[in-house]
Amino acid sequence: MAVRGSQGGITATELLIVVAVLALIVVVTLPVAARWASRDNERRLVEVGNALFEALEQYRADHGQVPPPGAGAPGGFNLRTLAPLSTDGYVTDSEPRLAALRRRRVSAYDSIAGSEAYWALLVDRDDPDVQVIVASTDAFPLLPDTWLDGVYVLRGERLEKQRRARARSESARREASSLETAENSRG
Numbered sequence: 001m002a003v004r005g006s007q008g009g010i011t012a013t014e015l016l017i018v019v020a021v022l023a024l025i026v027v028v029t030l031p032v033a034a035r036w037a038s039r040d041n042e043r044r045l046v047e048v049g050n051a052l053f054e055a056l057e058q059y060r061a062d063h064g065q066v067p068p069p070g071a072g073a074p075g076g077f078n079l080r081t082l083a084p085l086s087t088d089g090y091v092t093d094s095e096p097r098l099a100a101l102r103r104r105r106v107s108a109y110d111s112i113a114g115s116e117a118y119w120a121l122l123v124d125r126d127d128p129d130v131q132v133i134v135a136s137t138d139a140f141p142l143l144p145d146t147w148l149d150g151v152y153v154l155r156g157e158r159l160e161k162q163r164r165a166r167a168r169s170e171s172a173r174r175e176a177s178s179l180e181t182a183e184n185s186r187g
Contacts, residue, residue: 041124048097049132049151055090066111066118079106
C-alpha cells in the first residue's frame with residue numbers, strides 16, 4: 001500500500017472561509033470604531049463648549065452683558081479669534097480650541113444688544129454631524145421660548161444637556177440686584 005505524501009498549501013475552500021471570516025470581523029467592527037470616533041469628537045467639542053460657556057459667563061459677570069455679535073461692532077464677538085474673550089483673558093489657549101472646530105471658527109453666535117442672553121453653535125472639524133450649543137437664552141432658533149442655560153449636544157432637532165450651568169456667584173447676584181434696584185428707582 002502506497003502512502004500519500006503530504007501536500008503543502010491550502011485549498012480554495014479554506015481560503016474562501018478565511019476571507020469570509022475576516023470580512024465579517026470588519027463589518028462588525030467598523031460601526032463600533034465609527035461610534036468611538038464620533039464619541040471622541042463629541043467629547044472634544046463639549047470640552048471646547050465648556051470653556052466657551054465659562055468664558056462667556058465670566059465676561060457677563062464682569063461686564064453685565066455678553067459681547068455683541070459681529071467682529072465689526074465695538075467689543076463684538078469674533079468667530080475666528082474668540083475676541084474679546086481671548087484678548088481680555090477669559091479664554092486661554094484659543095488656538096487649540098479653535099483647531100477642534102470646523103473651519104477653525106465658531107459656526108454661529110448671537111446675543112441681544114445690552115443683554116445677558118446668548119447662544120453659540122460649535123461644529124466639529126472632523127464630523128459636521130457632531131454639534132454643540134453653548135447657550136444662556138430663550139431665543140435659540142430651534143427652540144424658541146425654551147430657556148437654555150449650559151452646554152448641549154445637538155442630535156437632529158433634539159438637545160441633550162451636557163453640563164449644568166454654573167450658578168452665578170453671590171457677589172454677581174448682589175451686583176445684579178443692586179443694578180436692578182438703581183434702575184427701578186430712576187424709572
